[in-house]
Amino acid sequence: MLDLKGYGPSLLEGAVVTVELALFSLLFAVALGLVGASSKLSGNRFLVGAATAYTTLIRGVPDLVMMLLFYYGGQVLVNSLSDYLYYEYEIDFFFQFDPFISGVLTIGLIFGAYMTETFRGAFLAVDIGQIEAARAYGFSRWHTFRRVMIPQMLRHALPGIGNNWQVLLKTTALASIIGLTDMVRVAEEAAKAERSPFMFFIPVALVYLALTAASELFIKWLDKRANVGVVHGD
């Protein structure tokens, strides 16, 4: 194992934090994307408007600004909520709005907007006859959504999810700015203390490359599995 002047183990821990942050954010983003895409396709004017406002707003604001807003603003909100609960109801409630939570919230919200677009396209690619057939069998709307639309849409959504994931993974580096001890943060502190930036940042860059390369292989494998029932013309 590389020792890196004793920073090796903490860099490794940082890498685990990076992966955790990325996975939790992905989960949140996929959930938001499903909600967003279904709202956009619902035909309900209020829902369509809300989803459109969400995706437009997110695309206009830099990820770092949003992260700073959530991190500093979130704590202020929690503090005032805690004060309010204490003075009004004498409930002693407090929780520290930590960088990890802010990171998951921000990255999830941002990529939720991109996932919304991905899923919207994928839902539209599902053959309308499939939905009609499900309705004809007496499936409820929810049942049609879960049993017919989601499984068939995933095949079309996979390439988009893969692209979003690759970008998301690199976006997690921003959480080091609000103080999350991910591998970027550890490397930065080590580089400053030891005055040797290359020694710490280059291994971190290589870990990112390894992660993106590994996810590319995994997505290819998933894609192959998802398309197993599709007949390709010669």
Next chain:
Amino acid sequence: MPDFLADWLNQNDIFTATTVIHYWDGLVTTVQLVFMSLLLGLVLALPLAIMRTAKSPYISRPIWLYTYLFRGTPLLIQLYIIYYGIAQIEGIQDTLWWTIFREPFYPALLAFTLNTAAYTTEIIRGAIVATPNGEIEAAKAYGMNWALRMRRIVLPSAARRAVQAYSNEVIFMLHASAIASVVTIVDLTGAARNIYSRFYTPFDAFIAVAVLYMLLTFILVYVFRRLERHLLRHQRPLSH
């Protein structure tokens, strides 16, 4: 300054004339940084993209490696490597370069330029590769050599195919430039962070810049939509 604006500024604790000027300076820095890195990146990307499509692997593979490395790692890491790394180069403090790279603006400009050049190279390469074969055959039949073909046929039609993806890259760069504030540059985000730490008002400080970034984004979207309409005017239906 109009009276109503002056009145509003006087009644306000946070958005005083001083902070508004601070935001303005940040806006100017952001625009300069983004515009210069995009321009330099595009100038760099065009020859790189042509080299990337070369048949010889000795030319195309190194370019592939460059774009792979810069697209596979976070821009923040690239910025840190360049910002902290340049100061570590043996003897640079004694050369003329140090007067340039001592300012955080130039390491950031270098990092942003190299990053956007990598993405733009791949965008242009994709557009070049997608040139219909018939267009190239026709150009060959007319006796055009490689350089003339590139200039008259391949690049103009590639530009049309690339403009949409490039507009996304421009907006991505505008948003990514926010990390310049990490290396002590007072860009828009840097101004917001200063104002936040002075007044401890996260909502006012950051929502104000969020709105400014959004305005910049929408201006860029509008400009690129016009450009796209201009480039694709021959494909517009005749009716309407």
